[in-house]
Amino acid sequence: MRFRRTTTAVTVAIAALALAACGDDGDDGGSSGSSAEPSVAETPDFEAGTTMARLADQGTIRVGTKFDQPGFGLENLDGDVEGFDVEVAKIIAGALGIEEGDIEFVQTPSAVREEVLEGGEVDMVVATYTINDARRERISFAGPYYEAGQQIMVASDNDDITGPDSLADNPDAKVCSVTGSTPSENIREYLASDDQLVLFDEYSQCADALGNGQVDAVTTDNVILLGFVSESDGEFKLVGEQFTEEPYGIGIPKGDVAFCEFINQTLADNEDAYVAAWESTAGQVEGTETPSLPEPQPCS
Amino acid sequence: MSPVFDNLDLFVEGFLTSLGICLVAMVGSLVLGVAIAACRVSPVPPLRALGAFWVTTFRNTPLSLILFFCAFGLPELGVNRSFWFFGVLGLILYTSAFVAEAVRAGINSVPAGQAEASRSLGLTFGQGLRTVVLPQALRTVVPPLGNVIIAMFKNSAVVGAFGVGGDLWSTGQTLTSARGLETLPIFTGVAIGYLLITLPAGALLQVLERRVAIVR
Numbered sequence: 036m037r038f039r040r041t042t043t044a045v046t047v048a049i050a051a052l053a054l055a056a057c058g059d060d061g062d063d064g065g066s067s068g069s070s071a072e073p074s075v076a077e078t079p080d081f082e083a084g085t086t087m088a089r090l091a092d093q094g095t096i097r098v099g100t101k102f103d104q105p106g107f108g109l110e111n112l113d114g115d116v117e118g119f120d121v122e123v124a125k126i127i128a129g130a131l132g133i134e135e136g137d138i139e140f141v142q143t144p145s146a147v148r149e150e151v152l153e154g155g156e157v158d159m160v161v162a163t164y165t166i167n168d169a170r171r172e173r174i175s176f177a178g179p180y181y182e183a184g185q186q187i188m189v190a191s192d193n194d195d196i197t198g199p200d201s202l203a204d205n206p207d208a209k210v211c212s213v214t215g216s217t218p219s220e221n222i223r224e225y226l227a228s229d230d231q232l233v234l235f236d237e238y239s240q241c242a243d244a245l246g247n248g249q250v251d252a253v254t255t256d257n258v259i260l261l262g263f264v265s266e267s268d269g270e271f272k273l274v275g276e277q278f279t280e281e282p283y284g285i286g287i288p289k290g291d292v293a294f295c296e297f298i299n300q301t302l303a304d305n306e307d308a309y310v311a312a313w314e315s316t317a318g319q320v321e322g323t324e325t326p327s328l329p330e331p332q333p334c335s
Numbered sequence: 336m337s338p339v340f341d342n343l344d345l346f347v348e349g350f351l352t353s354l355g356i357c358l359v360a361m362v363g364s365l366v367l368g369v370a371i372a373a374c375r376v377s378p379v380p381p382l383r384a385l386g387a388f389w390v391t392t393f394r395n396t397p398l399s400l401i402l403f404f405c406a407f408g409l410p411e412l413g414v415n416r417s418f419w420f421f422g423v424l425g426l427i428l429y430t431s432a433f434v435a436e437a438v439r440a441g442i443n444s445v446p447a448g449q450a451e452a453s454r455s456l457g458l459t460f461g462q463g464l465r466t467v468v469l470p471q472a473l474r475t476v477v478p479p480l481g482n483v484i485i486a487m488f489k490n491s492a493v494v495g496a497f498g499v500g501g502d503l504w505s506t507g508q509t510l511t512s513a514r515g516l517e518t519l520p521i522f523t524g525v526a527i528g529y530l531l532i533t534l535p536a537g538a539l540l541q542v543l544e545r546r547v548a549i550v551r
Binding site for chain 2: 144145146147149150169211214215216217219220229230232233234235236240243244247248249
């Protein structure tokens with residue numbers, strides 16, 4: 036009986052969490068629909084043979100994005116994806132004369148982002164994709180369109196962990212992140228041993244583990260952590276300064292310089308839509324600041 | 336395959352972590368499974384009920400859910416241990432139900448006369464089970480137990496998703512996602528790692544089966 040009761044309690048807790056998450060998605064969805072829609076070019080003209088000409092001709096584009104990243108790319112109950120990455124993709128598609136409804140979003144988890152570009156399964160990847168040199172060997176990046184930074188979240192009553200440098204001083208402290216993510220790699224150099232690192236599939240599991248005391252800290256990009264802090268009712272807090280720079284880029288097939296330059300130009304020309312895209316998605320989380328478009332990196 | 340050889344140290348580390356999980360879980364689930372099987376055939380009704388409840392619960396719940404309740408449910412009840420502990424615990428709970436049923440099949444295959452004879456010699460139920468019935472039962476269950484244990488070795492890949500860091504599967508995930516290496520060779524390497532555990536286990540089982548076989 037005891038076992039049954041606790042099982043029920045846990046099940047109810049999960050259901051409540053799921054409902055809470057749904058509630059938030061609903062709010063985001065409502066507002067993103069009503070705010071500034073990215074404009075769609077009437078009859079764009081592109082040089083024959085370029086990627087832009089091909090996409091504009093066929094009138095559709097396939098975009099790889101995440102379906103499980105709140106604020107950036109999250110699938111709602113209707114099966115639509117919402118978030119900043121999705122809105123950025125809409126701005127670029129609009130400049131190609133492609134309507135929102137003609138964009139095909141393809142679920143692209145971190146592990147396969149290079150593969151889908153190399154295999155031609157998508158035309159571009161907008162999926163909280165940090166620009167780095169290892170990835171540049173296989174694909175090209177346009178942008179960056181956003182500069183995230185990694186930070187640390189702890190329980191509100193934790194005064195021992197004050198930033199990344201204090202992790203090694205508390206060798207029993209556990210830090211949670213997501214398997215295969217850039218933040219999980221970045222944090223390693225701050226740890227006394229790899230045993231301090233706990234990896235899950237999703238950040239929401241890290242937040243649960245922090246809530247029940249299994250881990251002492253959660254680390255990833257600050258905008259994701261802010262989402263958890265604002266939902267935690269004062270249970271969690273951020274500590275320390277952001278200690279990395281994570282420029283999010285748009286992945287495109289390797290060497291497509293013309294497409295890269297087109298994307299950078301499009302973003303620069305649509306700064307109002309860019310700001311609106313942020314404010315209707317990731318910017319809804321308390322404590323975030325509206326970014327300005329970062330300087331593009333040279334196309335290669 | 337060069338991405339694998341470049342990161343061979345990580346693969347070896349992941350292999351050893353996975354091997355450790357497998358060995359601990361194997362010993363744990365065999366011991367627990369035999370105990371549960373003993374409960375299921377015992378003359379004491381509450382023990383039989385416990386055995387039946389155990390098997391019904393853990394055989395019919397997906398492994399990932401058992402691991403979830405271990406990793407997130409137990410801490411809610413104030414049990415704070417490492418995720419390695421919770422992962423291995425979940426694996427043992429799940430596998431023990433299958434071990435118990437395989438062992439029970441073996442026990443049922445021992446003619447009732449054997450148990451009756453041991454009783455008439457003055458052995459208690461426990462003594463008879465330990466010295467007469469189980470030794471005969473375990474010989475017949477080597478092949479099905481081998482099945483269960485090899486399935487458990489492969490199931491051990493799932494614990495990587497529940498905070499148990501550094502196993503073969505998580506290593507593959509880290510190398511492909513965070514470091515952007517090619518998926519195909521890395522996961523081929525991961526598959527070879529698991530084969531290095533399961534193939535020798537299969538060979539060992541065959542040797543064991545021949546050793547303990549009863550000449551009929």
